[in-house]
Amino acid sequence: MSNETPKEAMINRRLLTITVVLAAIAAVAATGLLVNIFEHRQEAKNPFFKTVELSDKIDDPAKWGTNFPMQYGLYRRTKQEAATKFGGDEAELRAPTPEDPRPTVSRSNLVKDPRLKAMWAGYAFSADYRERRGHEWMLADQQYTGRQKFAKQPGTCLNCHASLYKAYLEQGEGDIAKGFERISKLPYAEAVKLVKHPVGCIDCHEPNTMQLRITRPAFIEGIRALKASQGVADFDVNKQANLQEMRTYVCAQCHVEYYFKGQDKRLTFPWSKGVAVENIVQFYDDEKFKDWVHGDTGAPMLKAQHPEFEMWSQGIHARSNVACADCHMPYRREGALKISDHHVRSPLLNINRACQQCHHWDEKEIKGRVEEIQTRFFNERNVTMDALMGLIRDINAAKKNGATDAELERARDYQRKASFYLDFAMSENSMGFHAPQESTRVLAEAINFCRLGQLSLRGTASPTAPMRKASLQSAPSGGNN
Ligand code: HEC
Ligand code: HEC
Ligand code: HEC
Ligand code: HEC
Ligand code: HEC
Incomplete structure (x- = not known):
């Protein structure tokens, strides 16, 4: 170093500076690339560009x-x-x-x-x-x-x-x-x-x-x-x-x-x-x-x-x-x-x-498979609705003919159940798709309640005909079985 001219020394210093700067740029670029690749990987897993600090105070x-x-x-x-x-x-x-x-x-x-x-x-x-x-x-x-x-x-x-x-x-x-x-x-x-x-x-x-x-x-x-x-x-x-x-x-x-x-x-x-x-x-x-x-x-x-x-x-x-x-x-x-x-x-x-x-x-x-399930359900729903209309009509007629509350109690209870069962299957918004067999089973139970209600008005339903109690095994509740 001692024998270099001031000019050479200056050139060397410049070269060194340029090299350092270039190395620094390269390092930054490489890091940037890595960050970029890393971000892309992260993105694929969980896209997360934080431009706004979110909190429970922001609901918009x-x-x-x-x-x-x-x-x-x-x-x-x-x-x-x-x-x-x-x-x-x-x-x-x-x-x-x-x-x-x-x-x-x-x-x-x-x-x-x-x-x-x-x-x-x-x-x-x-x-x-x-x-x-x-x-x-x-x-x-x-x-x-x-x-x-x-x-x-x-x-x-x-x-x-x-x-x-x-x-x-x-x-x-x-x-x-x-x-x-x-x-x-x-x-x-x-x-x-x-x-x-x-x-x-x-x-x-x-x-x-x-x-x-x-x-x-x-x-x-x-x-x-x-x-x-x-x-x-x-x-x-x-x-x-x-x-x-x-x-x-x-x-x-x-x-x-x-x-x-x-x-x-x-x-x-x-x-x-x-x-x-x-x-x-x-x-x-x-x-x-x-x-x-x-x-x-x-x-x-x-x-x-x-x-x-x-x-x-x-x-x-x-x-x-x-x-x-x-x-x-x-x-x-x-x-x-x-x-x-x-x-x-x-x-x-x-x-x-x-x-x-x-x-x-x-x-x-x-x-086609979904619509077939839904069409079957829809037809059964309509049959059930007719059955319920029949029960309501018969209770109203009995009421007009002077039946007492005590005489109507059983039929009214069957109406409560039939109506809820039908509603449960029908107000569920998939038209039977979410659980096809269960949905039609519930409709069948509802039709039966209508039938028992009508029989009770005629006095011919067996007074011991049991109200259906929970007969199902406990149902799965979300895929943890
Ligand atoms: C009704 C509930 C619900 C609402 C409302 C909702 N999300 Fe989601 N979000 C989900 C579900 C479910 C997932 C899937 C989560 C999983 O499987 O890890 C999800 C996933 C995400 C993910 C992870 C990446 C992805 O797409 O899977 C982001 C980000 C996200 N939601 C952003 C939002 C934003 C922004 C809003 C409001 C504009 C929003 N969510 C509204 C239910 C919701
Ligand atoms: C995450 C996976 C998954 C998705 C998504 C999915 N299914 Fe299924 N599906 C299953 C499995 C598992 C079964 C059970 C039968 C089996 O093991 O093949 C099944 C069964 C069925 C059956 C037969 C039902 C029966 O009672 O035999 C139908 C029909 C059906 N799926 C339709 C659909 C329709 C329509 C969609 C979209 C709206 C859908 N599935 C989405 C996994 C899936
Ligand atoms: C447990 C949650 C929940 C509560 C509580 C609730 N809703 Fe809803 N509501 C829903 C869902 C889910 C839907 C969409 C499914 C449907 O329409 O059956 C809906 C749909 C609706 C609709 C559009 C369809 C229609 O019925 O005309 C109206 C209107 C409505 N609700 C009014 C009300 C009113 C009024 C109350 C209070 C008495 C209420 N909701 C309470 C969950 C709820
Ligand atoms: C805060 C209550 C709420 C949550 C949570 C919610 N929903 Fe809803 N959903 C509703 C209400 C209410 C409606 C009916 C809105 C109306 O009719 O104006 C509805 C409507 C729908 C519809 C009908 C859409 C259409 O175009 O007809 C579907 C499908 C649905 N929700 C599925 C889901 C799913 C899947 C999730 C979970 C990822 C979910 N909802 C979470 C309340 C909710
Ligand atoms: C296997 C796929 C599948 C799963 C799981 C599923 N649904 Fe559905 N869902 C459907 C199909 C298919 C329909 C019928 C859509 C139609 O008739 O256009 C539907 C209909 C609906 C509707 C009425 C939507 C409309 O536009 O008419 C709502 C609301 C709904 N589902 C909510 C839910 C909720 C809440 C869950 C979870 C508890 C759920 N679904 C689980 C496939 C599914």
């Missing part, structure tokens, strides 16, 4: 959507309407008014089958009952249903029709159970001011890890009661359920039969004896619960609503560990990514991803 799905634009884009598609043979929905255009700003409504079930009005005489459902449609509509459809005019509805209704987790936390000062109790007691018109969005990301996901979570106290309590009936004590769903169970449970927070318990209108799932229809009727009988008194016959009635989880539990797919999300939110590829289809809808609009991941029959064959 659009904000969550800045981190997860693909899931958000699909989620917003639940606004679209498309009909299948028995499912999906067909929009009816309507002129928006200040009282009801909806541009469309789904088809009226009461128009499609006027017998429903006789079935639910005296109850809000006889005023307005429509096809379900996509999640985007849930809040508006509840706010503006004709059932709101028929009777004052409680804040409890919102549990399944809005993004509520943030409101529960705020109203309960950090305790969702307390918030749930407070909001449930409010009149609907007041409670609805606390919410803005239909079910959102925050209701199914933990904001930091995006893990699935249960946010509804009624389900936390309901599943604990169900597990207890199966011999599992103190079940804590958010700690003990596995991922495949959670892929069903997030849906079962809402797609279930329910009632409002007591003065506080506490939302309760009637599962402490099991989730088969026998277990549920037994539960209501023991509680001496009725939803309403039938407007014509005077029978103490029960109304069943969307028992998708309960009916699915009785089917081959539950036994085979296939979750709601497997069919209704199937995986789809977006470039290198595998994401869950957040456009929750009829799987028949999406057979390729929803069914062909497991069944290698062609699309037409799959559709």
Whole structure:
């Protein structure tokens, strides 16, 4: 070094600097590449671009959507309407008014089958009952249903029709159970001011890890009661359920039969004896619960609503560990990514991803099999509905002819049961698909109740003919068997 000229020394220094800089650039580039590859790997597993810091204080799905634009884009598609043979929905255009700003409504079930009005005489459902449609509509459809005019509805209704987790936390000062109790007691018109969005990301996901979570106290309590009936004590769903169970449970927070318990209108799932229809009727009988008194016959009635989880539990797919999300939110590829289809809808609009991941029959064959199951069920449902109309007609005639309450008691009890069984099979929204054999079995039981009710009016039913008690073995409850 000592013999180099100042010029040489300067050149050497420059070379050294250039080399160092180049090496640094190369290092940065290499690290960048690694980071990039790593990110891609991570992405494929769990796409996570944090541009917004999410927390339980943010319930706007659009904000969550800045981190997860693909899931958000699909989620917003639940606004679209498309009909299948028995499912999906067909929009009816309507002129928006200040009282009801909806541009469309789904088809009226009461128009499609006027017998429903006789079935639910005296109850809000006889005023307005429509096809379900996509999640985007849930809040508006509840706010503006004709059932709101028929009777004052409680804040409890919102549990399944809005993004509520943030409101529960705020109203309960950090305790969702307390918030749930407070909001449930409010009149609907007041409670609805606390919410803005239909079910959102925050209701199914933990904001930091995006893990699935249960946010509804009624389900936390309901599943604990169900597990207890199966011999599992103190079940804590958010700690003990596995991922495949959670892929069903997030849906079962809402797609279930329910009632409002007591003065506080506490939302309760009637599962402490099991989730088969026998277990549920037994539960209501023991509680001496009725939803309403039938407007014509005077029978103490029960109304069943969307028992998708309960009916699915009785089917081959539950036994085979296939979750709601497997069919209704199937995986789809977006470039290198595998994401869950957040456009929750009829799987028949999406057979390729929803069914062909497991069944290698062609699309037409799959559709044909489903529609055959559904058509059989639909025909049987109509026969059952006629049988129920016959029983209602005969009880009314006996009443007109001066039969006493004591003389009508048995027939009215059969009407309560027949109506609930039919409703249970029919208000389950898959038209028999979720558990084909169980659905038609329930209809057959309902027809039998109608027959026994009519015989009891003639005095020819054996007074000892047993009311059917729970005869089923405890049902699987979500693929843990
Ligand atoms: C094996 C696939 C499969 C599983 C698992 C499944 N479903 Fe379905 N579901 C269907 C099919 C098929 C239909 C009928 C769709 C039609 O008629 O267009 C349906 C219909 C429905 C509907 C009515 C949809 C509409 O557009 O008419 C709802 C709601 C629903 N399912 C909820 C659930 C819930 C909640 C669970 C889990 C407890 C579940 N499903 C599990 C396949 C499945
Ligand atoms: C346990 C959850 C839950 C509660 C509580 C609940 N709903 Fe729903 N509701 C649902 C589900 C799931 C659907 C979609 C399936 C269906 O329509 O059967 C639905 C559909 C509806 C619809 C659209 C279809 C129709 O029936 O016309 C209206 C309107 C509605 N609910 C009003 C109400 C009102 C009013 C209350 C309070 C009395 C209420 N809901 C309470 C879960 C719930
Ligand atoms: C917070 C309550 C809630 C949760 C959680 C929920 N749903 Fe729903 N779902 C509803 C309501 C309410 C409707 C009816 C909305 C209407 O008719 O306006 C509905 C409608 C649907 C429909 C009918 C869509 C159509 O286009 O006809 C399907 C299918 C469905 N839900 C499946 C699921 C599945 C699968 C999950 C779980 C991944 C789930 N839901 C979670 C409340 C819920
Ligand atoms: C009704 C419940 C529900 C709602 C609402 C919901 N998700 Fe999901 N999400 C799921 C389920 C189920 C999965 C599948 C989880 C699994 O199998 O690990 C999932 C998975 C994801 C994943 C993991 C990657 C993937 O796609 O499988 C991301 C990210 C995600 N959701 C983002 C969102 C965002 C953003 C929103 C709101 C715009 C949202 N989710 C709303 C139920 C929901
Ligand atoms: C995750 C895998 C999975 C998915 C997704 C799935 N199935 Fe299945 N399905 C099964 C299994 C397992 C059985 C039980 C019979 C067997 O082992 O082959 C079954 C059985 C059936 C049966 C026969 C039912 C019976 O009672 O014998 C029909 C029909 C069916 N599936 C239709 C569908 C349709 C339609 C879809 C899409 C909406 C679908 N499946 C989605 C796994 C799946």
